[in-house]
Every structure is written in structure tokens, then in C-alpha cells.
Amino acid sequence: MSNFLSVSIGRKFLMSITGIFMMLFICVHLTLNLFLVFDDSGNLFNVGANFMSTNPLIKIMEPILALGFIIHIIWAFIIYYQNYKTRPIGYAVTDRSYSSNWNARNMLVIGALVLTFLVIHLINFYYVIKFDSAAMGQVTIDGTQMHNTYALVAGLFKGSVIYGILYMTAGILLGFHLSHGFWSAFHTIGFNNENWIPRLIVVSKIFAVIVATGFSIIPLYFMIKF
Amino acid sequence: MESFLNLTIKVWHQKGPTEKGRFESYKVEHISTDSSFLEMMDILNEKLIKENKEPIAFDHDCREGICGMCSLYINGRPHGPDDDITTCQLYMRKFKDGETITVEPWRAAAFPVIKDLIVDRTAFDKIIAAGGYISVGTGGVPDGNNIAIPKDIAEQAMDSAACIGCGACVAACKNSSAMLFVSAKVSQLALLPQGKAESKRRAKNMVKKMEELGFGGCTNTRACEVECPKNISVSNIARLNREFLKSEFSE
Numbered sequence: 001m002s003n004f005l006s007v008s009i010g011r012k013f014l015m016s017i018t019g020i021f022m023m024l025f026i027c028v029h030l031t032l033n034l035f036l037v038f039d040d041s042g043n044l045f046n047v048g049a050n051f052m053s054t055n056p057l058i059k060i061m062e063p064i065l066a067l068g069f070i071i072h073i074i075w076a077f078i079i080y081y082q083n084y085k086t087r088p089i090g091y092a093v094t095d096r097s098y099s100s101n102w103n104a105r106n107m108l109v110i111g112a113l114v115l116t117f118l119v120i121h122l123i124n125f126y127y128v129i130k131f132d133s134a135a136m137g138q139v140t141i142d143g144t145q146m147h148n149t150y151a152l153v154a155g156l157f158k159g160s161v162i163y164g165i166l167y168m169t170a171g172i173l174l175g176f177h178l179s180h181g182f183w184s185a186f187h188t189i190g191f192n193n194e195n196w197i198p199r200l201i202v203v204s205k206i207f208a209v210i211v212a213t214g215f216s217i218i219p220l221y222f223m224i225k226f
Numbered sequence: 227m228e229s230f231l232n233l234t235i236k237v238w239h240q241k242g243p244t245e246k247g248r249f250e251s252y253k254v255e256h257i258s259t260d261s262s263f264l265e266m267m268d269i270l271n272e273k274l275i276k277e278n279k280e281p282i283a284f285d286h287d288c289r290e291g292i293c294g295m296c297s298l299y300i301n302g303r304p305h306g307p308d309d310d311i312t313t314c315q316l317y318m319r320k321f322k323d324g325e326t327i328t329v330e331p332w333r334a335a336a337f338p339v340i341k342d343l344i345v346d347r348t349a350f351d352k353i354i355a356a357g358g359y360i361s362v363g364t365g366g367v368p369d370g371n372n373i374a375i376p377k378d379i380a381e382q383a384m385d386s387a388a389c390i391g392c393g394a395c396v397a398a399c400k401n402s403s404a405m406l407f408v409s410a411k412v413s414q415l416a417l418l419p420q421g422k423a424e425s426k427r428r429a430k431n432m433v434k435k436m437e438e439l440g441f442g443g444c445t446n447t448r449a450c451e452v453e454c455p456k457n458i459s460v461s462n463i464a465r466l467n468r469e470f471l472k473s474e475f476s477e
Contacts, residue, residue, distance in 0.1 A: 006437075007433055007434060007437055007470075008403075008433075008437060008442070008443025008444070009433060009443070009444075009466075009470045009471065010474065012443060012444070012445075012467075013471060079445075082443065083400070083401035083402075083403075083442040083443055083445070085335065085442075086335050086336070086401055086402035086403075086440060086441060086442035087333050087334055087335065087402045087442075088335055089247075089333055090333060091299060091302065091330055091333055092236075092328055092330060093301060093302040093328040093330070094302040095301065095302030095303050095307075096302070096400065098452070099303070099398055099449035100400075100448055100449040100452070104446065104447040104448070105400055105447050107445065180446070183446075184446040187446050187460070187463070187467070188467055189467065189468075189471065190465070190467040190468025190469075190470075190471055190472075191464070192461060193461050193464060193465070194461045197459075197460070
């Protein structure tokens with residue numbers, strides 16, 4: 001195990017497991033977010049948000065998740081730099097589109113755009129929920145008093161077309177990132193062979209489409225309906 | 227049908243490993259579409275020699291797609307605009323009349339230019355020397371079916387062994403990674419009983435050597451697999467990852 005991270009496969013192993021971990025998070029996140037469009041009174045989403053913010057398991061997972069994000073992001077830049085150094089003189093003419101996909105070659109760029117969104121997203125919601133929860137107001141559902149998270153989220157999308165478009169774009173970018181990231185994560189940990197490559201790539205694409213449409217349908221719903 | 231092409235060849239010139247290189251353009255006329263790319267290069271070189279100029283240096287040997295000696299990054303693709311071939315198997319019918327063809331050497335820190343289009347690929351030999359062999363004598367040819375090897379495994383090993391070590395995978399990769407080469411060499415041995423015994427150590431040593439020599443890591447773009455003249459599959463890379471991680475986690 002010595003110098004595990006000094007070798008590229010070791011470094012990528014870390015990218016891969018943090019990636020898989022974040023994909024699990026995305027599944028949970030998307031499921032809860034979709035509560036927004038299934039109940040316009042906001043009760044369903046508020047109950048879901050309240051469950052997530054009071055659940056002890058989530059409390060434990062939150063810092064681990066943050067760590068996963070930080071490792072994945074910082075590591076991405078380190079790996080990119082190390083790979084960048086390997087070709088001091090570039091080609092004058094390249095025709096890379098023939099042999100590989102655009103998103104596979106530009107995972108860092110797409111990832112960095114998603115990161116930019118993530119910062120805005122955390123300011124929009126996470127900061128308010130964690131540190132300024134008085135601004136949200138309260139609701140009482142079935143006798144339990146809780147923060148009106150629905151009003152915070154729905155308010156942003158109802159009030160601003162720009163934010164709506166931003167969130168939709170981010171959802172689509174995340175889809176592009178995952179369409180390569182999903183199967184690639186399994187490939188890196190060695191879970192792949194001649195039979196599984198095409199299967200994983202199909203699952204990867206389906207997963208990417210679900211995530212992209214799932215996340216972008218929410219702002220779109222509020223933009224059209226309200 | 228045979229026809230003839232007039233072309234501009236834009237080629238990389240570099241006197242030596244430490245010299246600064248530059249592109250030079252040459253005109254070639256009346257090139258048959260039935261001639262090979264390297265024959266076209268020969269015609270150009272003959273012309274240059276007659277004009278008392280120095281010919282362009284490029285690697286080639288068997289000229290039948292077996293040896294892995296020829297290289298050349300032609301119009302943005304290793305081994306040029308055709309699939310599953312080496313440069314020596316590339317024909318001029320793949321080009322259009324009046325076209326400018328850009329010819330570059332493999333570009334990678336681990337493959338320094340020796341002269342013009344020739345790069346030093348001894349890095350691959352060093353990777354092999356780090357573990358791409360079986361370290362004990364395994365005797366002569368055993369009797370048929372003495373060692374049972376399932377047919378699909380035998381075929382996979384054979385497919386991996388098809389790698390000729392030309393370096394197109396490194397040239398095609400945006401990270402100049404030699405993972406396809408290393409994985410093919412690890413796989414051809416790891417799949418068979420004689421090579422299995424050392425497979426963990428082999429994967430570890432060869433990967434470490436690859437890193438040490440300045441090759442990049444794999445980001446699974448799969449460009450190598452597409453540009454490989456011998457169709458080596460990236461499933462070999464998954465196997466290498468597996469072997470390497472097994473080796474690391476067992477210590």
C-alpha cells in the first residue's frame with residue numbers, strides 16, 4: 001500500500017470512489033427534489049426536507065459528503081496538471097473527435113462549470129438553510145413545526161427566469177459529466193470487461209439522461225406553471 | 227481506379243533531440259493513389275536528395291504492419307486517416323488532390339524526438355524490462371491439453387498479445403498515457419497459467435515504471451482503442467486496474 005497515491009491508478013481510484021459516492025448522493029438529492037413538482041402546496045417537500053435536516057444518519061453523512069466533494073475536486077485539478085505535463089510540445093493538427101467523445105476529453109472543464117454552479121447553489125439554499133433559517137419562515141404540517149424550505153426554493157424559481165435557466169443548464173452539464181463519469185468510475189476500479197463495457201455505457205447514458213432531465217425539469221416546472 | 231495526386235506535405239523538421247524544430251512544406255506531384263504513404267515519403271526524399279537537400283528522417287521497417295516500427299501522426303491521427311492499420315499500410319487513395327498533409331512525430335515527454343519524425347520509444351522497452359516477462363523457464367511446448375486453458379481465455383490472451391508496441395496509443399491519448407500498451411502486456415501474461423503467478427507484481431512494477439518514465443494516467447477517453455492498429459481493447463485497461471489494485475490492497 002506504500003505510495004498508493006503516487007501512482008496514477010491509485011489516484012484515479014480515489015476519483016472513482018468519491019465519484020460513485022457522489023452519484024449515490026445525487027440519486028437521493030434528485031428524489032427529494034422531485035417532491036417539489038408533485039405537491040404544489042409544498043407539504044411533501046417540506047416534510048422531506050425536514051426529515052433530511054433532522055435525521056442523525058444525514059448529520060453523519062454530511063461532513064463525509066463534503067469531504068468526498070473536496071477530494072474529488074482538488075484531486076481532479078492535480079490529476080489534470082500531472083497529465084498536462086506529459087506532452088510539452090503539442091500537435092499542430094489534431095482530429096480527436098474521431099476517436100473520443102467531447103465530454104470524455106473535457107471532464108475537467110465540465111466539472112469546473114458544475115463546481116461554479118455548486119458555489120451559487122450553496123449560497124442560494126444551503127447557506128440560508130444552515131445559517132439564516134429565520135429568513136425562510138415556518139410552517140406547521142401535521143402538528144410538527146418546521147422551516148418552510150419549499151417557499152425558499154419555489155420562491156427562487158418563481159421569481160427569477162435567470163436562476164431557472166442557470167439551474168437547468170447545470171442539470172444538463174451534470175448529465176454530460178456523468179455520462180462519462182458513471183461507467184468510467186467502474187472501469188477504473190477494475191469492474192469491467194469485454195461484456196460489461198457496452199452495458200455500463202448504456203446504463204451511464206440512461207443515468208445521465210435521468211439526472212439531467214430530473215434536475216432541469218424542476219425549474220422548468222416553476223417557470224411554466226407560475 | 228488509379229489516379230494521381232498533387233499534394234503539399236507539411237512535415238516536422240528537427241535536427242536533434244535538443245534542437246528546436248519547425249514545420250517545412252514540400253510539394254509532391256503525380257503521386258499514384260495506389261502507392262502507400264511511405265512510398266510517397268520515399269518519392270519526396272528522393273526528390274530532396276536530388277536537390278541536394280537532407281531527406282526527412284522517419285521510422286519504418288517491415289512495411290507490412292507487423293513490426294510496429296512506423297509511426298507518424300498524419301492529419302491529426304496516429305497512423306493517419308484509416309482504421310486498424312499502421313502507417314505503412316496507409317494508402318494515398320485516402321487523400322484528396324491538392325490536399326495539405328501535416329505529418330508530425332508522436333508527441334509525448336516520454337517519447338523524445340531523435341530526429342525529424344523519429345522518436346525514441348525505448349521507454350516501452352524499459353516498461354517491459356520492469357516485469358513484462360515470466361522470470362522462470364517454463365519448459366518446452368507441453369503436450370496438447372496438458373494445461374487446460376478455456377478457448378475464450380486463450381483468444382483473449384492472443385488478442386492482447388497482438389500489440390506491436392508502436393506507441394499509437396500514447397500518441398492518440400490526450401494524457402500521453404501508455405495504459406493500453408502496459409495493459410496489453412500485463413494481460414497477455416496474466417490470462418495464462420504460466421504468467422498468472424507473477425501477475426500482481428508484474429502489474430505493479432510495470433505501472434510504476436510507466437509513471438516514472440513520464441507517461442500520463444488514463445482518463446478512459448478510449449481514443450487509444452480506436453487508433454490502435456491492432457484493435458487492442460480497453461477491457462485490458464480494466465484488467466490492469468484490477469491487477470494493480472489487487473496487488474496494492476493485498477499488501
